[in-house]
Amino acid sequence: MPISRFYKLYISPNRKYVKVLKNLLGFVPGNLSLYKLAFRHKSAAQNIKKGVKNSNERLEFLGDAVLGSVVAEVLFKLYPYEDEGFLTELRSKIVSRVNLNALGKKLGFDKLIEFDSKMLNSSRQGSLLGDAFEALIGAVYLDKGYDFTRNFLVNHIIKSHIDIHTLEQTETNFKSKLIEWCQRHGKDITFDLATNQEGESNKLFTVQASVDGEIMGLGKEFSKKNAEKLAAEKACAALGI
């Protein structure tokens, strides 16, 4: 074992955190501050410069791109005879917020993410997991480079936790699914923009999916479209569609 690795795991004041990350990731992280940043939601961030906070949002931007590229290559090679429409759709299922949130939960991110619970109600907290997952990919990329990140994603995440062939069969357009179901059953469906609760960011959109006037799903996201999608998905789950 190289000395730096030994130091990090057994001597460093951060050794406990290093061990948690090692168990999670399967490798000993290099630059620890990147990983800490990846798990810091903006509700728990401090200002580092006028208007700039040290949250995981920038890492999430980077990680989202790296993840998109790795998944593109995996699908490109896994499906040599499918066209780009198929590949694009399947990729968007794999990197969907719903799928990444579930992945973050499975990996135990809820114990690692720093956030201010006063700023976020519980329905919004689920989304932090997927955001943190993307930010983590950004951190691994900056710490270890592309090829390492690619191998980490393929061997440690995709092979163990993502069932591509099942996702391939899944119909994930919940909004059209919900609208169709309502038409078939003669029910009214509306998507309404609701006012945010106190203390929530004004960039956040809250959408209620109501069936025959009854709220069946609530989605909060940073775009109206994604909030509608999430609301539709929750309504589908509630109605057992």
Add this chain to the structure above:
Amino acid sequence: MPISRFYKLYISPNRKYVKVLKNLLGFVPGNLSLYKLAFRHKSAAQNIKKGVKNSNERLEFLGDAVLGSVVAEVLFKLYPYEDEGFLTELRSKIVSRVNLNALGKKLGFDKLIEFDSKMLNSSRQGSLLGDAFEALIGAVYLDKGYDFTRNFLVNHIIKSHIDIHTLEQTETNFKSKLIEWCQRHGKDITFDLATNQEGESNKLFTVQASVDGEIMGLGKEFSKKNAEKLAAEKACAALGI
């Protein structure tokens, strides 16, 4: 000079094509068939399996993802104090169809792209350049790996051909720009879906942007939204907005 390189440049039956690519890319390509594929538009593709054509569309899917990842990293490092909203917007300007088409033209792709001119009228041909640029990135990635592609893009393309700081200042939402201008000048603006010409793919959307009933811009793209954008941009150019 290694023998394989010498063979490719001076002996191989493809030596002329290899030299063209070397001049274009600044390196000697490995797997030549990948590069040939990158420049083959689907109008010139043959069926390789039922419903599957050997066009550059799959490579374009891969290259688009790799390009997005490289540009994300460049911007992440170039703008350490900007938030993810800024980074996302600037990236979309860099990888916009308009920008990539211009880049493909500058690099002389029009001489390399194989397409069937009977299938495409001239207004659609501009888009082939950007598509081929993305496909080329996919080919370089498969041929040489991520780090090579990243360095190629940064040193050979971005530094020489993309003025990030100018793009940063550019307002590229042509649709809102056009609508605003029309409101200010008391003119009517409409975006109409037009019928495609004979021989054009039925996946293609043709949108006309008309100001006071006069067609000022025409956009053809594979999504209605992008066709509107392109039409708006052309109308802006025509009106000198």
